Amino acid sequence: MLRLFGRRLIRLVPVLFLVTLGTFFLIALVPGDPAVSIxxxxxxxxxxxxxRTELGLDEPxxxxxxxxxxxxFQGxxxxxxxxxxxxxxxxxRASLPITLQLAAMGLLMALFIAVPLAIWSAYRADSHVDRASSFLTAALISVPTFLAALLLAYFFVFQPDVVRWATLLLGFSIAGAMVVGAAKRWGDDTNRAVLVRLGGAAAVVGATLAVFAFFPEFPRTGFSRITAEEGLGExxxxxxxxxxxxxLTEIAVFxxxxxxxxxxxLQEDYILAARAKGMPVWRVLWSDALRPSSFSLVTLAGVSLGRLIGGTVIVETIFAIPGxxxxxxNQGVVLGDFTVVxxxxxxxxxxxxxxxxVVDVSYLYLDPRIRRA
Known part of the structure; x- marks a missing residue:
């Protein structure tokens, strides 16, 4: 494995060389004189x-x-x-940790929401949950990032009470739907039906009330570093x-x-055999089916993380974050500071x-056949 890791690491050197070469010469082709801009x-x-002489611009x-x-190469x-x-x-050094944190948090949020939702939608294909999930993901894909950022800032910063009441109403609606569903499924067992109705309704309403009561107030602009006096919470x-x-977009795509x-x-023979043996549903979904199904997800997540690191400029501009x-x-392209670019x-x-x-190496863990090859 170490030999494979070393070979693939060496292959990345020409890629970085071409990136630096293309960036340097493309900047040189931009009209204008940096000395005049300064x-x-x-x-x-x-x-x-x-x-120009001081900056070395008169050299070949x-x-x-x-x-x-x-x-x-010397840093x-x-x-x-x-x-x-x-x-x-x-x-x-001052800007990169902020962007890395935003990109990592965005990716983790997307995976935390997308993976359970996708597993449940696949397990209950063509159900109401699956159809609602398909509608929601289609809507999220159609919303550009800058519009999503503006909407989030408007509702969660300028109209937080509206979001709180909407969350409360949604929680009661979900609780009502759970009561109706429980009544249809376990209507012949009175005691069990009552327990399920009360427990489900209480859990959802309680969680919604907790969100309603402890919903934080988000700042409109700015960023508080972990090393600041306010600490991790701020x-x-x-x-x-x-x-x-x-x-948001990554949630839909994932x-x-x-x-x-x-x-x-889930249509594979070994999955059907595991279900026929009476294996728990959670074991079949989260262990037997998720692991071989995650190749495309791992690849896309790695590409998305790299893209998020380089593409946070819109969100950072809207929220005035110095990433x-x-x-x-803003400083490199707009003001003509080519060394920063x-x-x-x-x-x-x-x-x-x-x-x-890292994505390539993760395949070795996900599929033993690759390790043996």
Whole structure:
């Protein structure tokens, strides 16, 4: 396994080289002069020439790329071109943990919701739950991330009472539906039916009232770091809405993908044999069927995590979060700070390829046939 891990790790080096090469030369092709962008249009030709010499912009493009790549291998990504000309490594060190937390929280939320929902939908295919799940996932896929972020900010920040009352009403509706369902299924057993009705209704209403009573107030903008005085609680409170906005689309995609794979797996002979032997349903679904059905999900989750790390700029802009997205786009692209763009893209690419490497290695655990091969 270590030999396979090493071989695949070596294969990632050319990918990173091509990413740095493409980023550097594409930035060089962008119209405009960075020296003019820094000094302004009123700068004298002498000042522009001196700054170009200081930044090395008057050197050949290949020489500039080689100097930057050599420094990057030593951990030096240069300095920002904008005042106060901070180190790019320091800027990334301050922004990257925020983006990683948002992406990881969004992915975990998506998996936490999508996996049980997909398993139950596959087990009860064409039932009311399955149809409601299909409708919900189709609706979530059609909602862009920026719109989801704006809606979450509007309802959970500016209209929290509306959400509380809607949650309370939904809880009572679900409790009523559970009572009706229990009456239809166990109507011939009076004692059992009464217990199921009361227990189900009490559980749902109690959980809804707890959500209604303890629903937190989320901040509109800003981000509280874990190392801040407020601690982990304030950090999670400030990160929840942005992460949930990122998770909504992933929930829909993960659910639909895993549901289709689970339906196919549940028709396999070994699954039918396990059910014929009287194995518990939870064991058949969560152990025997989920593991071989999760190949596509693991692949998509790895790709989604890499994409979320590099694509949080919209959510970070809406919630005013100083993450990697805002750093690369707002400071790097908009203000013309090309050293920030080069360093940011390199770091994001490194994480992306490492995540894909972890996905490849995870196949060895999921399928023993790959290990033997």
């Amino acid at each position: 000094l302004g249009p009123d700068a004298t030709p002498e000042a522009i020439a001196n700054l 493009l290949v020489a500039r790329y080689w100097d930057w790549l050599s420094s990057a 030096d990504l240069g300095n920002s071109l904008l005042q106060p000309t901070d180190s790019v490594v320091d800027l990334i 950090n999670l409170r400030s990160a929840f809405l942005p992460a949930f906005a990122l998770a 659910t639909r993908l895993l549901r289709g794979d689970m339906i196919s797996t 990697m997205g805002r750093l690369v786009v 080069q360093g940011g893209v390199l770091v994001i690419a490194v994480f992306y390829v490492l995540i894909n490497l």
